[in-house]
Amino acid sequence: MTKEREISMQKFLSYxxxxxxxxxxxxxxxxxxxxxxxxxxxxxxxNYVEENYESFDSVVDLSSWAPNQLSxxxxxxxxxxxxxxxxxxxxxxxxxxxxxxxxxxxxxxMGHAIKRLSRFGNPxxxxxxxxxxxTPVQDREGxxxxxxxxxxxxxxVQDSEYRYxxxxxxxxxxxxxxxxxxxxxxxxxxxxxxxxxxGVKDGWCVPGVDNQWYGRRFEDGSGDGxxxxxxxxxxxxxxxxxxxxxxxxFRLTVDIEKREYVEMQSxxxxxxxxxxxPTLTEGYASIDNLINPIFFIETDSERSVNxxxxxxxxxxx
Amino acid sequence: MQTTNTSVIARRVKISDAHATLxxxxxxxxxxxxxxxxxxxxxxxxxxVEVSPDGITxxxxxxxxxxxxxxxVDVPVAQxxxxxxxxxxxxxxxxxxxxxxHLNLKG
Numbered sequence: 001m002t003k004e005r006e007i008s009m010q011k012f013l014s015y016x017x018x019x020x021x022x023x024x025x026x027x028x029x030x031x032x033x034x035x036x037x038x039x040x041x042x043x044x045x046x047n048y049v050e051e052n053y054e055s056f057d058s059v060v061d062l063s064s065w066a067p068n069q070l071s072x073x074x075x076x077x078x079x080x081x082x083x084x085x086x087x088x089x090x091x092x093x094x095x096x097x098x099x100x101x102x103x104x105x106x107x108x109x110m111g112h113a114i115k116r117l118s119r120f121g122n123p124x125x126x127x128x129x130x131x132x133x134x135t136p137v138q139d140r141e142g143x144x145x146x147x148x149x150x151x152x153x154x155x156x157v158q159d160s161e162y163r164y165x166x167x168x169x170x171x172x173x174x175x176x177x178x179x180x181x182x183x184x185x186x187x188x189x190x191x192x193x194x195x196x197x198x199g200v201k202d203g204w205c206v207p208g209v210d211n212q213w214y215g216r217r218f219e220d221g222s223g224d225g226x227x228x229x230x231x232x233x234x235x236x237x238x239x240x241x242x243x244x245x246x247x248x249x250f251r252l253t254v255d256i257e258k259r260e261y262v263e264m265q266s267x268x269x270x271x272x273x274x275x276x277x278p279t280l281t282e283g284y285a286s287i288d289n290l291i292n293p294i295f296f297i298e299t300d301s302e303r304s305v306n307x308x309x310x311x312x313x314x315x316x317x
Numbered sequence: 318m319q320t321t322n323t324s325v326i327a328r329r330v331k332i333s334d335a336h337a338t339l340x341x342x343x344x345x346x347x348x349x350x351x352x353x354x355x356x357x358x359x360x361x362x363x364x365x366v367e368v369s370p371d372g373i374t375x376x377x378x379x380x381x382x383x384x385x386x387x388x389x390v391d392v393p394v395a396q397x398x399x400x401x402x403x404x405x406x407x408x409x410x411x412x413x414x415x416x417x418x419h420l421n422l423k424g
Contacts, residue, residue: 076372
């Protein structure tokens with residue numbers, strides 16, 4: 001009797017040298033360098049599925065977010081910055097429409113980039129990494145740092161039971177005053193769907209879905225959908241002028257088996273988030289196994305602000 | 318193979334005054350086509366495609382008219398450098414318009 005041959009492919013992988021500046025988990029699903037195009041990162045829009053292709057009723061105009069661009073980081077007085085390695089980064093931008101930080105986001109006051117993925121490889125952990133920078137448009141005098149309200153990242157995850165959004169937000173400035181503290185996505189106790197949707201009854205979003213737009217916001221920067229990260233004070237690099245940007249490292253790791261945060265790394269600082277859970281909501285129809293990573297930026301004033309992504313790695317283990 | 322991308326730079330925006338789209342960096346592309354559509358009734362709309370050294374100061378490069386009887390007009394541009402935007406005039410509070418603007422790039 002012949003021994004049954006075990007059929008398995010032997011893999012020899014040679015990783016791109018560009019991955020040297022990342023710390024991916026065991027399996028890299030996407031390594032997106034924006035020198036090669038948009039790589040599937042697109043604008044975030046609502047569902048145009050009602051009569052006349054309209055969307056659902058929402059206090060926040062979800063059609064209004066600014067278009068993403070492949071940017072050479074061209075500046076008014078400096079030369080083009082290019083990207084960290086190469087020429088192009090993905091630029092997420094806003095309209096010059098920032099309102100009070102205690103109100104719902106105004107039309108166009110945020111920009112988002114989303115990539116639409118699904119679960120693969122039966123992972124326990126999922127992780128996003130990026131090299132990024134941010135700056136306002138130099139359309140007026142001054143330093144401009146205080147015009148950037150926040151930058152953030154979250155995963156939109158649905159498994160066989162729950163939909164949830166683990167994410168973090170760096171609150172840079174509120175009402176023109178620098179804050180520089182990290183928050184994470186988690187809904188406060190007692191928040192009702194009507195609170196979440198700014199008074200719209202039977203709103204499409206339930207508390208815990210789309211924290212970046214929904215949930216009341218308060219004077220001190222706290223909100224229904226955001227909690228302050230313990231020890232989350234951090235000075236990111238904002239160079240001395242709107243036309244100078246420095247590339248920084250970001251990583252968020254989430255345990256999708258336990259449905260809890262694992263770690264956030266910003267630069268060389270690591271924030272242990274084990275034991276902290278995002279808010280679980282009942283699954284939505286027909287999106288089981290969905291995993292969408294999303295980056296965003298918010299303006300704090302009537303000035304456009306930009307978030308540049310040099311490259312992004314999504315990995316699982 | 319070339320890269321192409323279509324961005325929606327005005328997504329069903331209701332206008333009743335001159336409207337300029339946000340500054341858009343398109344330096345990776347060698348050619349662009351701007352498509353301006355109006356949904357529903359609208360007056361004659363003047364379309365101006367503008368270029369810029371920095372995304373802040375602008376100069377007109379090309380133009381077209383979307384007549385009240387038309388739904389869609391296209392404007393091709395090349396050698397535009399890095400920055401592009403579209404300025405739409407002609408809408409008023411008495412005769413508003415709802416516009417949808419696509420920017421296709423290739424290069």
